[in-house]
Amino acid sequence: MSDYININTFIETDISGDWGKEEEDKKHKLKVFCVRGADINSLNMGNYKEFPIRFVQEKSKDKFLKEENIIIEISGGSPTQSTGRVAFLENVDKDIICSNFCRALQIKKEFSAKYVFYLLQNIYKSDIFFNFESKTSGIKNLLYNSAFENIKVPNRDYAIQEKIVMTLSSIDKKIQLLHQLNDNLAQCYKKRDPTLVSFLFYFYLSVHQHWQKGITEGS
Template identity: 45%
Template structure:
């Protein structure tokens, strides 16, 4: 016999509006537009389920959250009643809301209402069986979350070293006088550069970003199905996939077919993918991801970027990670907002103007090589964990309906 979510859970709705929460709220505020892959507050070991509806894309989703928070009135908070395992309820909801979302695509069902939520059914089994099923699925999710935390630490290590060496200029001074000590804090010679209007280490050059770039290639969109000369099957990276490519979200790269004569546009190791159209009022264009052999190995087909992106490669591979973190630093500090134009209401990065006019300090190649040698194994580990997480997600999504429907049992 089935049970409904309304019988299994106490359900509360959010009360606070966004302005009140943002300006004076003590706890995080969630709206219906939040997506679990974009928020780092979710976990799988507490007794609250957060369900949201009426979000920006007309969908709804369910996520676990640990801790106190404020929520929009169409965001629901669930706690399990006696005899029901909240983890089991979470996974039951995850499956049923996926089915409901697929069913409602293109219809007038744009948000999740209380009657719809409370009326959702799931298979009624014993508490022990609920716990066993939940343990299997949550173990997979906890491993994915662990991988994410490890990757965040790896990324933090690389960013910290980049800042230390190339922003604060406390790289190891390998001169006879420096003896490997931090350059600037050990009184390494700094000289004022009138172009940058600041001091940089003596011997460093100043040049535009274009001086680093060897070549660029435009993206391609191809065809959805194989036809005529559109025979090369590819996975197409869009601007929306760049965060996922970097390990900060999901990748939903469409599978496309391109002309064989355009195979020179395929992405190769040590390419960069840069979003040149898109963004938002609070997010500039210019998001960037870098391509390595390990990135390419995460995908079943060759990669290409879409027409709204551009791929570039550098003259010197040793500068690869320096350029990556330099560009990321410029993006994070909002520099690219000043290099945008608009076409038909869509923001475009004025890429050529930016790279030919924006000057930066260029580190010595031997120092860039040291940074490359430090970051490369971190990146390899990161990509290995991302590939593992992708396989775990596939396994979890395969198991979820069969466990919930009783096709597979836990022994």
């Protein structure tokens, strides 16, 4: 078994996006929720409620996304932010599709899809995708075929992949909880509810300390 493999090794197929139409017409009758690059951070925080609603043609049904698909932004970014942000689909209970500036990846069954998501997220946060970008009409594009062919990652067996996923997923859940508590604190402060603010603040500290302890023990 090779020590390193490229990203393409994990991918069963990729799914193109479709921006559709803002309003229903004779050709565009299917109502869908469309994920843009701007929605990726919200999606990773478990927020599925604020996607734009679009209407697509019947032939776009094969672009509908499924559980454990990975969404990757292929156009966008900024001078200080590369393309290549990723999101992982879980608990899908509606018809979801990518915008034209994103693609979705379906991972082969012999690999952990969420492990591949964490790999891609780490590659993005390490600024590696900056090396695989082109620019047309002022918009940066990720040369994802080249990136997936040339970026090498450790070849780990499935059991190790799942162990990594369990650790990182646990941390993600705690981060989501901290964000929710932070939002609740802000709302309570606006309402000037000192009792609830105090309760949420100490609960926030408790969760934060537990999270820090988990990171220390896992390192």
